[in-house]
Amino acid sequence: MKDSPFEDGSNEYEGETGEVLNQELLDKFSDKFGADTKNRLAMNAISGADMNKVLLNRKTIINDIHVFSEKLELEGKATNQKSSGRCWIFAATNVLRLIVMKKYRLEEFELSQPFMFFYDKMEKANFFLENMIELVDKDLDSRLIQYLIRDPVTDGGQWDMIVNILEKYGVVPKAVFPESYNSSNSSKLNWLVTTKLREFTYQLRELRADGHDADSLRRIKVNMMEEIYRIMAITLGEPPKKFDWTFRDKDGRYYEYKGLTPKKFYREYINYKATETFSLINDPRNDYLKLYTVEYLGNVQGGLPIRYVNVPIDVMKKLVVQTLSVGKPVWFGADVGKFSDSELGILDNKIIDYEAGFNIKFHLSKDQRLKYGQSSMTHAMVFTGVHLENNVPVRWRVENSWGENRGEKGYFVMGDDWFSDWVYQIVLEKKDAPKEYVAILNQSPIVLPAWDPMGSLAIM
Template sequence: MGPNHCARRSFGACRRDSSGPTAPDLLEFFHLRLGSSPLSTTGSLTLDNVDAWEGAVEQSPKLQLTRTILNHTDFRESLRQRSAVIADPHVFNTEIEFKTGPITSQKSSGRCWLFATTNVLRHSVMKKLDLDDFQLSQWDMAVNLVEVSFVPESTHSSLSSPLNSLLKTSCASMHSFSATSLFSPRQFFSIEEAINLTLRLHYHERDPRDTAKPDAPFTWDYYTKDGKPMSWTGTPKEFYAASPPADSFSLINDPRNEYSKLYTVDKLGNLWARALCSVHVNTEIENLKQAVIRQIKAGHPVFFGCDVGKCEERNMGLLDTDVFAYEAAFDISFGLSKADRLRMQESQMTHAMVITAVHLDGAGRPVRYKVENSWGPEPGNGGWFVMTDKWFEQFVYQVVVPKALAPKDLVAVFEGRNARSSGKSSPPMNAVSTNSPSEAMNGGSGRPGSDSRPVGVVKWIVVVAPSAA
């Protein structure tokens, strides 16, 4: 690992169950790390604390310089390491031959999982129809898929936080009303009825033309990349059937839990009692890497989920564990392993993106990956990011892989469908559903200030086709 996240001794050495370390565990950990007892055993800030810290600064020219520089600058700008910038060029020797475009923008919405899904799906559509500019519009967990020029964005599809807040309050109010009405003559609402009434408010906000019905025909006029005018007529179902995705499933890397087992996240934070349960095959990180390499070599873009806010230089589009010199500047050392970060809820899957290329060394090992983001063309290299292999190891949690390109033993685990309940030690994507807008500002799934919807990363495999209901 790089200097930001190198693991020497972890909290997990104190306690290995899913509940995480206790307060005595933490005190023991810091006692072993620092060679002395903590200045405060209660967590209260005392004058002794302040005196000790100031004394340390007075004895350290490095900390004095750190204080001088960082007192009036954003420390992320000041501590960006030039060596990392030089080591992470946007150059890749193994790429998907057919290029898609343009770079999409989810704007102020938590739809990263949906943009990553449609950015994968559009690859086969653009290749088949000979397009150089194409975006899919999105609605309701990818149930409807039509060209974005036919059904454009509305204000609140790209600014979802205000309406989501209203819907959440409405749903809670209706369910609370139903609970207090059980023994009164007033109307009783089940939670399903409360959700239906709430969603009706959402529908009233929308223009009917914004919702393409699965069986309603539409006509799409377009140009090929050579400027030839073309036209397509059909339903969203037929549009989907013309370029269906590969039969795929979700691989996750959660080192807290047993590998080669199937895990489930119950409803993924949804309230609906009959919501689909997502399932994931937990496996070693090397299997996720090889799944990426196989797909890129086969010409397929790769859907993946990660904790994007960690060691991320957004303006330059760098995902690199060595990008910031935090430890050197603050005279600290980070000792959490990937498993420990999950136990401490210090990391979780906050974003979904697409890998379109990988740079391999002479032995065929991955060095860095080319990442298609959905934050528009401003950050990174025109919207494209570089992710190092070390960053992949620590902060990538999920890769979606076609069955035909996955190891047979992991396909067998998935098809066995003997999923274990995640319990307290839930897969890392479960935590995304609890993100708040403020958390999203520090690396959530949307642009700064967005709401952070659950990363429903595998649901496109199951429900991308319009349902019969």
């Protein structure tokens, strides 16, 4: 191991103890900084502006064009999750709506994200309280309890949670259950529900200390959940139990379907078998071709657990290309904030030239970034295209949920190197994946701790 962290192993401050950051050493730093005119230019430019705008790489902007050799024929209008963390729900409904648009020849269509949001919040609250009952005798100061009570009902989620909500509650068109202020601006709602859940946790632990058993605590929990329902209904409205769906197709033909239930609409009108899908991750910290789960991560009590099949990144890319080539979009999870420009809609390792501005390079590998807290899944989006050169991916087309005013009418372009470094998860239908990967679902999963970064998309 080198004595210096720098690539050439040099240490020009040899002789300095380094124990104390003294003024003499700071003066040396300052003298060297000021002697370089490039440093002065960078300071003048960056200190008064957004560094990412100053350091935008013009060449990368020009190269990342929105032209793709493989692209879905049918795409929907970009959606907007606004000031909420519902990306995973938006990405899922953006996948599902294409089935409806194609089947019923619709120009535009959107499924109700608030409908799924309502039931996900309710289920997460119940899931959390069940965990608190299970762990009621565990030390309150334990890392696990403190982690679980930090954000018990965040807006985030995982694909298997989508499956749970769809299977238990179905879904409806957005016109039937539209956004409320609080679904689009969820921070106050989250604060209110979280405050009550922490209060309930205290009460459950006090009741346990007074001798109540688990069955007694669960009976008391029913009253707690009634309060949560009241909060959700007041802030979002009550989801419909039955509804009518009317629309005109591309040719102006009128259709009317009366008395539908959300589950009937999901099963018969969308006809998507979410239970026949599965998640693949690229987690280089752990063994490939193994099944993983995250402890205490979920939404529906007794529902489908969170499961991931770990595969190399090249396998993941190949499967996405194959799926796009047969006209299907691909839901995925990534670390969206790294090396990106949200206004231009570019995800590219070269988009921000930190070396030009600061004379620095970054050396952590993907597995090291996960281990040291430098990266995790933060956002879910949808692949809708890829550009291949000599059958090798060069760039990817991405449907985001940040509105039409970013990228190309809400669609982003992703460099292939960015995919390698920052994409962690994709979802496929089992019939679109090799049988050997589907068979891994039969393994007993390796359990990752509750705070593992493979679960981070669900806590954003």
